[in-house]
Structures are given as structure tokens and as C-alpha cells.
Amino acid sequence: MPIDSNRLLLKLEQARRTINRDMINPKISELTLDELRPIVKMVAHTRAAYIKELFDLAATCKGVPEKTRIDKLRTRREAFEESVAAANALEIMIKRGYLDVHE
Numbered sequence: 001m002p003i004d005s006n007r008l009l010l011k012l013e014q015a016r017r018t019i020n021r022d023m024i025n026p027k028i029s030e031l032t033l034d035e036l037r038p039i040v041k042m043v044a045h046t047r048a049a050y051i052k053e054l055f056d057l058a059a060t061c062k063g064v065p066e067k068t069r070i071d072k073l074r075t076r077r078e079a080f081e082e083s084v085a086a087a088n089a090l091e092i093m094i095k096r097g098y099l100d101v102h103e
Contacts, residue, residue: 020098030100039087046083050076 029035053076057069065073093099 017096017098020093020096024093024098025100028099030102031094032102036090039090043080043083043087046076046080050080 050073053073057065057073061069094101
């Protein structure tokens with residue numbers, strides 16, 4: 001008799017949670033808001049730098065921006081997007097219980 005697909009998915013979710021917690025939790029100490037604050041601050045800095053670069057570019061650009069200016073804007077965007085992706089991954093790990101947290 002085949003296992004009901006919902007039961008299989010539930011067991012898969014439980015296995016995923018256990019495996020992820022067992023692998024991730026030992027590598028990262030118990031999290032507090034004070035430990036998370038520098039991450040939030042870093043993401044905000046990368047966001048601000050990206051948008052400031054856009055404003056600086058627009059203020060001095062007449063027509064199509066030079067490649068070097070676009071490259072600098074791209075670098076800022078990549079830093080911003082990467083930091084957001086990492087912060088989002090951390091948030092998911094907290095929500096799923098992969099990490100210990102402390103108030």
C-alpha cells in the first residue's frame with residue numbers, strides 16, 4: 001500500500017528541519033537582537049549606497065552613462081542584492097527553527 005503523499009511530504013519536512021538544524025545550528029551561536037543588529041545595519045548601508053550611486057549618476061549624467069559609472073552602479077547593486085539575499089536566508093532559518101534564538 002503506497003504512503004499517502006501528504007504523509008510523505010510531512011515526513012520530508014520533518015527530515016529537512018532536523019537535518020538543517022543539525023547542520024546549521026552548531027555553526028552559529030544562539031542569536032540575539034544585538035547580534036542581528038549589525039546585519040540589518042549592513043543591509044541598510046548597502047541599500048543606501050546603491051540608491052545614492054543612482055542619484056549621483058543621474059545628477060552628473062548627460063545621456064547614456066559611461067561604462068565605468070554603470071560598472072560602479074552594478075557593483076553597488078550586487079552588494080545590496082547579495083546582502084538582502086543573505087539576510088533573507090537568515091530570517092528563513094530563524095522562522096524554520098534551524099537556529100537557537102534568545103530575546
